Amino acid sequence: MSIAVNEKLVTWIEEKVKSEYADDISLALLYGSFVNGTANSRSDIDCYFIPRTERGYRLAGTFMIAGVGYDIFPMDWERVRNIANLEEGLLPLVGDVKVLYSSSEEDLGRFRGLQVQMKDNLADKQKSQTAARKRAESAYKLYQDMCKPNPLVEIRKLAGHIIMQLADAAAIYNNDYFHCGLKMQFQDLLKLQKEKDIPIRICEEYLHTVQAKTAEESIRHSYGMLCTVGEYIGVSFSEDLSKDHAESGETTEVKDSALLAGLYEEISSTFNKIYVCCETNNYILAYLSAVCLQRELDDAHREYGSEKYDILSFYEWDDLQKMNLAVKAAEDHLVRFIVGSGGVIKRYSTFEEFQRSAWAW
Structure with a gap:
């Protein structure tokens, strides 16, 4: 169902930009499963745009069609350049995109130049190794947080982010990145191990972390991957890196139902x-996705006063139905909380209903 909707929505975005934002947007780009061929019946489209003017930011929006959520969001040239310089993650957003719209040959050339720049940076031994080591150091900061007294949900969340960062570090150290993002990260890590002969223990500890049943196992195996990657790329973790790591703080309970x-x-x-x-x-992608969702739910609790949901405590790699039920319960409760607080979720049964809506710009 969503594949047909996605094709219509892509056409709608392209026509919308051309007819109403031609002077306000430099580029509109697609990435993710719709572009790389890994989409399923519930996949969305991943789309961002680079604004030229303040008015261009008005194209941004979130909404749902037939139960699938969409987020059309802006990124300025500076952030795209940061990605190309390996200073941020999200490398597929520069390296693996389809250009849906370009306002001029100059803007398109500027973006193509950043793609070449990213490729050159990855090929540059010093730059790629520096970027890899920074990611490993970020993982170490997370590990230090994980070693504090924490419930299982927090340990699993931190362990997940640690292994994702370390996998990125191993790939970038070898002048590459995960072109399909998290969806194929472990499979691509295994390919990297065979092609580049990285230590097999990196892959083993990644998988053991995903399969960990207890907090102790999560800590032990994520630390094992940390040590192995650190030794492989030449990073020492003796320095206290936690001093610059900001604490998340207490719940502010700013109940902005629209946000x-x-x-x-x-x-x-x-x-x-x-x-x-x-x-x-x-189960691997289920764990990684749950780690990302848990972080978003924690942020929602802290920033908007929603309930503190726990989905990762229910994760078991060999019995995913427990977490499936917990995730469904969290989603249902979150929707009730939003509606009960006066929020309006922009949900449409069909693409045609979305197209007719007053909100659709």
Whole structure:
């Protein structure tokens, strides 16, 4: 169902930009499963644009069609350049995109130049190794947080982010990155191990972390991957790196139902990703997606006063249905909280209903 909707929505975005934002947007770009061929029946489209003017930012929006959430968002040239310089993650957003619209040959050439720049930076031994080591150091900061007294949900969340960062570090150290993002990260890490002969223990500790049943196992195996990657890329973790790591703080309970509704529209695709993973028994992506969703739910609790949901405590790699039920319960409760607080979730049954809506710009 969503594949047909996605094709219509891509055409709609392209026509919208050309007819109403031609002077306000430099580029509109697609990335992710719609572009790389890994989409399923519940996949969204991943789309961002580079504004030229303040008015261009008005194209941004979140909404849901037929139960699938969409997020059309802006990124300025500076952030795209940071990605090309390996200073941020999200490398597929520069390296693996389809240009949907370009306002001029100059803007298109500027973006193509950043793609070449990113490729050159990856090929540059010093730059790629520096970027890899920074990611490993970020993982070490997370490990230090994980060693504090924490409940299982927090330990699993931190462990997940640690292994994702370390996998990125191993790939970038070898002048590459994960072109399909988290969806194929472990499979691509295994390919990297065979092609570049990285230590097999990196892959083993990654998998053991995903399969960990207890907090102690999560800590032990994520630390094992940390040490192995550190030794491989030449990073020492003796220095106290936690001093610059900001604490998340207490709940502020700023109940802005409109912003929370927008957040839900944005992250509903992650809910769907977990449901598909549970149906297909893809426990690795189920874990990684749950780690990302847990972080978003924690942020929603802290910033908007929603309930503090716990989904990762229910994760078991060999029995995903427990977490599936917990995720569904969290989603249902979050929707009730938003609606009960006066929020309006922009949900449409069909693409045609979305197209007719007053909100559709």
